[in-house]
Amino acid sequence: MRSKAGPGEEAAGQAPLTERGARTRERILRAAREVFEERGFLDTRVAHITRRAAVAYGSFYTYFPSKEAVFLEVADRLFQDMTEHALVPSEGPSPAACVRRANRAYYEAYRRNARMMAIIEQVATFNVEFQEMRRKHRAGAIGRLAEVIRRWQRAGLVGADLDAEMAARALAAMVDHSLYLWFVQGDDTPDTERLLDTLDALSIRALGLPA
Template sequence: MAKPSVNPPSAPATVESLTPRGRKTRDSLIGAARTVFEDVGFLDTRVEHIAQEAHVSYGTFYRYFESKEEIFYELSTRLFEDVHHHREPSESAGSPAEKLIASNRAYYEAYRRNARLMAIVEQVATFNEDFRLVRQEHRRQLTDRTARAINRWQRDGRVRADLDPVLAARAMAAMVDHTLYLWLVQGDTADAEALLDTLDSMCLGALGLGQG
């Protein structure tokens, strides 16, 4: 991420070196940063805004983070972990169709919880090259996991053998991601259950999976 415009007097402390109180302050700054970013956007956010929201001094911020870019990176990493954690179709009991539907629904719930921050993340990725690469890496990890599940189902004879697992995973992720973005961020109107059922049906149809 980009370096701060004002250099702190010393490098921020590492998480491992912090006391419990220090970790609490750091987490408070991250929570405050989320509030400010969601309220005014990335470009208009200043370090002093975050410090004020967290009820700490300007200098205290720099004990933990070098810049607003660094704290945004930390916040986004936590966001990605929340949104993508349950996205991979599991190897637990259930048919491939049931696993895929459960994965889509879990992703929807996480996206809905984080829609305001997701909007800012997608915006920043359009003009910050470093963060665009970070966003791409998180997408790659997601689609790679889905591709492995598709490949597993192909070996079991459950999914169309003519599909490229990686391309199929990317195409499905793009469809679901963009649909949820237009719906939850841009405000497109749709019946929730009908839209989710449609996304599920399109994913299942693309893979040649039945509902059972």
């Protein structure tokens, strides 16, 4: 499968798009996400996407070489929304407050993207290129969280004997899988605040942060 073009470039790697072309490309991307969410990846056809976007069938291939390519870009944008900042506690009155704010930011991002996350889990079982893209996004988010933990270790707030990277991986997996079971699998989960308060408490206690 060919790699996707960067924003503002044609799928074949040619010159940057015109303003009109960029708008058409964005319309195709928005339509593709809607159709993927409704039909799933396997049952979606390029014709479904072009009808939803109100563009000619052949126009799709001006911007994307395949259904897989447009899916990869939709997923890439989703992962940016999910992981660019949500796993990294921002500055705040205390590390514990930063953890709470980060968990809630990730919850909101997951809620926005829950329908697409279900499709992503489907595609991750068979598409190697997609798996690699997902790993890169996750590795970047975990790396940023690990650096925050190391900063807290240097400040004496987290024990120096804790493996920062493994702690980041474990905490991210706990939060991510809890939300996956709730939003995607439909588990019988208690109310939002109770769930988030529990995830907060487990994260803060695992790191040994003052509450």
